[in-house]
Amino acid sequence: MRILTLFCSLLTFCLATPAFGQRDQEWTRRFEPFRMLGNIYWVGSYDLSTYLITTPQGHILINTGVGDTAKQIAASVEKLGFRMADVKILTATHGHFDHVAGIAELKRMTKATVMVSEPEKALLESGGKSDFRFGNTASAQFAPVTVDRTFKDGEKISLGGTELTPHLHPGHTKGATSFTLEVRENNNTYRVIVANMASINPGVKVTGMPGYPTIGDDYAKTFLAQKDMKIDVWLASHASQFSMHDKYKPGDPYKPDRFVDAAGFLASVQRLEKAYLEQLAKERAK
Numbered sequence: 003m004r005i006l007t008l009f010c011s012l013l014t015f016c017l018a019t020p021a022f023g024q025r026d027q028e029w030t031r032r033f034e035p036f037r038m039l040g041n042i043y044w045v046g047s048y049d050l051s052t053y054l055i056t057t058p059q060g061h062i063l064i065n066t067g068v069g070d071t072a073k074q075i076a077a078s079v080e081k082l083g084f085r086m087a088d089v090k091i092l093t094a095t096h097g098h099f100d101h102v103a104g105i106a107e108l109k110r111m112t113k114a115t116v117m118v119s120e121p122e123k124a125l126l127e128s129g130g131k132s133d134f135r136f137g138n139t140a141s142a143q144f145a146p147v148t149v150d151r152t153f154k155d156g157e158k159i160s161l162g163g164t165e166l167t168p169h170l171h172p173g174h175t176k177g178a179t180s181f182t183l184e185v186r187e188n189n190n191t192y193r194v195i196v197a198n199m200a201s202i203n204p205g206v207k208v209t210g211m212p213g214y215p216t217i218g219d220d221y222a223k224t225f226l227a228q229k230d231m232k233i234d235v236w237l238a239s240h241a242s243q244f245s246m247h248d249k250y251k252p253g254d255p256y257k258p259d260r261f262v263d264a265a266g267f268l269a270s271v272q273r274l275e276k277a278y279l280e281q282l283a284k285e286r287a288k
């Protein structure tokens with residue numbers, strides 16, 4: 003909890019102040035890429051998740067870090083023995099700069115199709131300027147990118163035998179998305195979630211924002227949906243959110259069960275929901 007809170011406030015600190023840079027180092031520190039489970043590989047930095055999902059017909063990248071990490075991501079993909087030219091789809095859990103600022107550069111490198119949820123399209127195409135909270139914060143803006151395709155809640159993304167199902171989990175942003183997929187390994191089928199955890203950035207009012215009047219209802223729906231999800235493996239937008247560095251150290255052997263943590267996911271969703279309900283009560287009491 004403490005770690006989660008620390009990173010949530012870290013995120014906000016970075017997004018909300020022009021003094022972005024110092025804290026950023028922990029986020030973007032180089033981290034050795036590794037195979038997580040089946041066809042899912044970590045190619046992110048120390049804290050900013052980037053998932054490479056490989057298939058015989060090309061690959062998918064979920065999240066692209068801040069702008070400077072694009073080269074690092076590319077180097078990690080190649081180090082694992084895959085080619086950047088084979089990346090066919092670029093997508094993201096949400097359109098804040100720490101997850102999508104590298105997407106324009108990665109699109110240039112790969113010519114991949116950029117796909118996000120319908121409500122997130124404007125955010126990526128405006129380079130963050132249309133964000134209901136950080137739209138006026140210069141340090142939270144990034145290179146805009148043209149979105150080639152959008153998807154709806156539950157509309158499957160298929161590539162080379164892998165099916166990725168997007169789940170719209172709005173609140174943190176209007177089009178925040180979690181993804182699920184099944185991975186078969188050693189006669190087991192693992193239900194994997196790349197979750198967008200519904201944290202609340204300071205300065206956000208859950209009773210309603212001028213640019214996002216339905217934010218409170220969206221958070222409530224997201225918590226309900228996430229508590230109901232049947233998953234085995236929990237991954238998320240930040241390594242800190244699913245305690246990746248407690249579960250894996252560089253050099254550890256490949257172990258498909260390493261990230262199985264349905265209880266951890268549920269507990270985290272419940273903690274975030276509690277924080278939301280407390281904030282809602284406080285705002286209403288004013």
Ligand SMILES: [Zn+2]
Nearest residue numbers: 013096098174
């Ligand atoms: Zn965010």
